Amino acid sequence: xxxxxxxxxxxxxxxxxxxxxxxxxxxxxxxxxxxxxxxxxxxxxxxxxxxxxxxxxxxxxxxxxxxxxxxxxxxxxxxxxxxxxxxxxxxxxxxxxxxxxxxxxxxxxxxxxxxxxxxxxxxxxxxxxxxxxxxxxxxxxxxxxxxxxxxxxxxxxxxxxxxxxxxxxxxxxxxxxxxxxxxxxxxxxxxxxxxxxxxxxxxxxxxxxxxxxxxxxxxxxxxxxxxxxxxxxxxxxxxxxxxxxxxxxxxxxxxxxxxxxxxxxxxxxxxxxxxxxxxxxxxxxxxxxxxxxxxxxxxxxxxxxxxxxxxxxxxxxxxx
Ligand SMILES: C[S@@+](CC[C@H](N)C(=O)[O-])C[C@H]1O[C@@H](n2cnc3c(N)ncnc32)[C@H](O)[C@@H]1O
Numbered sequence: 001x002x003x004x005x006x007x008x009x010x011x012x013x014x015x016x017x018x019x020x021x022x023x024x025x026x027x028x029x030x031x032x033x034x035x036x037x038x039x040x041x042x043x044x045x046x047x048x049x050x051x052x053x054x055x056x057x058x059x060x061x062x063x064x065x066x067x068x069x070x071x072x073x074x075x076x077x078x079x080x081x082x083x084x085x086x087x088x089x090x091x092x093x094x095x096x097x098x099x100x101x102x103x104x105x106x107x108x109x110x111x112x113x114x115x116x117x118x119x120x121x122x123x124x125x126x127x128x129x130x131x132x133x134x135x136x137x138x139x140x141x142x143x144x145x146x147x148x149x150x151x152x153x154x155x156x157x158x159x160x161x162x163x164x165x166x167x168x169x170x171x172x173x174x175x176x177x178x179x180x181x182x183x184x185x186x187x188x189x190x191x192x193x194x195x196x197x198x199x200x201x202x203x204x205x206x207x208x209x210x211x212x213x214x215x216x217x218x219x220x221x222x223x224x225x226x227x228x229x230x231x232x233x234x235x236x237x238x239x240x241x242x243x244x245x246x247x248x249x250x251x252x253x254x255x256x257x258x259x260x261x262x263x264x265x266x267x268x269x270x271x272x273x274x275x276x277x278x279x280x281x282x283x284x285x286x287x288x289x290x291x292x293x294x295x296x297x298x299x300x301x302x303x304x305x306x307x308x309x310x311x312x313x314x315x316x317x318x319x320x
Contacts, residue, residue: 001151004142004213005179006018007226008128018228019096019126022168025068028231029216031122032198032254033072036289041076042261043196045118046317047076048084050193050301053311054115060087061116065187066123070101077103089116110187118187118195118291124241125199125233127183130176131213132156132164149224167204167240173211181244188245188307194317197305198254201236208235238303248313255300258293260320265290301305 002010012018025031028087032039043062051060054188063176064073068091072082078091090104092320098106132144139161141153168174188195202208215222215230224232242251250257296298308314 001143001145002226003153004144004150004226005128006065007052007144007146008131008232010231011226011228012101012128013095015256016228018221018231021228023231025122025231026071028218030065031068032293032302033121033301035292036286037075037079038258038263038286038289038293040047040079042221042258042263043072043076043119044080044084044263046194046196049312049317050117050308051084053308053317054193055311056087056117058087058114060084061089061111061114061118061193063091063093063114063116063118065093065118066126067094067106068096068122069159070094070104070106072105072119072121077101079251084101093317097100110190112190114191114193114195116193118191118193120184120187120195120197122199124180124184124236125201126231127161127180128232129179129234130156130160130162131173131211131234132176134171140180141271142173144226146225146227148223148227159191163240167237168207171207171209171211172317173209174207175211175213175237177240180236181241184241184305185244188309191307192310194306194308194311194314196307197236197238197241198302199236199238200301201238201303201307203239204236207237236303238305242305242307243301243305247309248315249304249309250304250318252304252306252318253296253300254302254304255294255296256320257304257306258290258300260318263290263293275308314320 073092092106132139141155143151143153163178212235215224217230272280306314
């Protein structure tokens with residue numbers, strides 16, 4: 001029997017854990033980098049705005065924290081326009097094994113300094129946190145065994161209670177997001193330029209009554225059992241992460257952000273099918289992929305949390 005936070009960390013990140021043994025996230029759930037090149041293209045547009053605001057330094061970073069299988073980092077390295085590619089350094093930060101990815105350097109540690117854009121794409125939801133529940137009117141930590149059976153643990157401590165009072169005052173059960181706030185602040189502190197977290201999450205006033213801790217295995221949502229057999233994840237209290245840093249910030253939905261960065265689901269003119277069927281087919285497929293990224297009930301409902309630490313202020317970076 002362990003505290004949920006320890007059990008979660010152990011299941012994903014200890015020796016032989018779900019991610020450390022090399023499970024590719026793409027084998028278990030669909031994320032936006034797998035849809036097609038559109039997310040990488042949009043992030044290159046964002047990187048260009050950041051780079052411009054920094055005065056086009058001799059080396060510009062794209063650092064992908066929690067890079068998983070490296071699909072996003074690989075696409076950014078491959079699709080970068082040549083003028084940028086000459087100065088671009090793409091780094092994948094990942095606790096799991098490094099991959100052979102052209103144009104991408106792999107590391108387990110956050111770099112000391114990032115000059116450019118740091119991205120955490122579905123990283124924070126995989127950062128373990130305390131799980132608490134209300135019993136007789138008081139918040140308690142929850143314990144769990146390897147089969148996933150939960151037991152009431154000790155009273156939540158002062159740090160968890162402070163966080164809950166500020167960020168999750170109601171509800172019957174919650175994930176205490178202070179570990180995500182700290183992980184995010186630690187990453188952003190290293191950045192000259194901008195830092196972006198993209199994740200599913202919730203905001204004050206609309207927290208889920210029973211939290212969102214769950215498991216994913218082979219494309220299916222499963223019970224959260226901390227035995228290393230599945231990913232364990234919970235939505236991110238993104239407004240709490242935003243407040244962890246006193247910086248210019250934009251907190252907007254993915255659909256709005258992607259539109260501002262040039263992603264469009266507009267179908268090609270039907271006349272194109274007669275004059276250039278191959279171009280019509282390619283444009284129709286691209287519009288379909290964009291629709292998936294912009295869908296407010298799906299990936300378009302993800303949150304984009306963007307901070308600027310130097311150069312162009314964050315809200316301007318995602319202005320259309
Ligand atoms: C949900 S997956 C997302 C993968 C990828 N970014 C995507 O969107 O497809 C989360 C990834 O973050 C990694 N991760 C979690 N904490 C990390 C840390 N402190 N440093 C580096 N990688 C971490 C996990 O190993 C896992 O591969």
